[in-house]
Amino acid sequence: MSDAPTLTYWHVYTDSDGISRQGRRTLEGFEKQSMGGDAAEQWNNVLGSYDAKILFAELPVGFDGDWHENPEPQWIIPLSGTWWVETMDGDRVEMGPGEVSFGNDQDTNDEKGHKSGVVGDEPCRMMIVQLDKVPEALKR
Numbered sequence: 001m002s003d004a005p006t007l008t009y010w011h012v013y014t015d016s017d018g019i020s021r022q023g024r025r026t027l028e029g030f031e032k033q034s035m036g037g038d039a040a041e042q043w044n045n046v047l048g049s050y051d052a053k054i055l056f057a058e059l060p061v062g063f064d065g066d067w068h069e070n071p072e073p074q075w076i077i078p079l080s081g082t083w084w085v086e087t088m089d090g091d092r093v094e095m096g097p098g099e100v101s102f103g104n105d106q107d108t109n110d111e112k113g114h115k116s117g118v119v120g121d122e123p124c125r126m127m128i129v130q131l132d133k134v135p136e137a138l139k140r
Contacts, residue, residue, distance in 0.1 A: 004030040005043050009100035010093055011138070012070065012085060018109035020069075020087040025102075029137065047135040055128040059083055059118045069113030070103030072130040077101075081124030086115045094119055104134055 007027040015021055032041040053072075059065070059081070078097050085101065086092040088108060095101060105113045118124050 004028075006030070007045070007100065009102055010085070010095065011102045011104065012087060012114060013104045014106065014108050018107070019089055020105040020108045020112070020114050021089045022085065022087045022091055022093055022101075022114075025138075027137070047137055050135075051132040053130040055130065057126050057128055059116075059124040059126070061118055061121055061123055063116075063118045063124075065116035067112045067115055069105050069108055069111055072132070073106070073134045074103045074128050074130040075100065076103055077127045079125045079127060081122045082119040083124040083126070084117055084119055088112055088114070102138060104138070 007030075008024055009027060010022055011025045012020060012022045027045055030043040030045045033044045034041050063083075077100050078095055080097055082094055082096040084092055084094045087105070103114075
């Protein structure tokens with residue numbers, strides 16, 4: 001039995017009918033590797049190499065992200081505060097610091113995508129990593 005960790009994340013995606021949905025998925029396949037030098041091994045999951053853009057963003061209190069698609073396949077990790085995402089199927093999920101979401105709802109009907117906003121009276125600061133393509137391990 002392996003003691004390799006897993007990582008659970010929210011995946012926002014477009015189904016075959018053009019409807020955005022979201023569900024919990026689990027990232028598996030972690031392997032022990034050193035980051036180099038004399039550093040001890042740690043658990044890593046290398047999804048591949050991509051052209052990427054890294055953004056730090058702050059959604060202000062009261063932010064209204066009306067219907068829109070994720071502009072690129074992107075990892076979204078709240079650093080502080082809480083935000084919510086509602087997909088076309090009516091599911092609404094709230095995520096706080098350290099939770100992970102992969103936004104992949106491109107090509108929805110009428111480019112509707114999802115809605116998002118801030119929960120409570122604190123802005124939501126996040127790190128966003130936009131990729132040039134969807135990692136093979138995340139395609140299902």
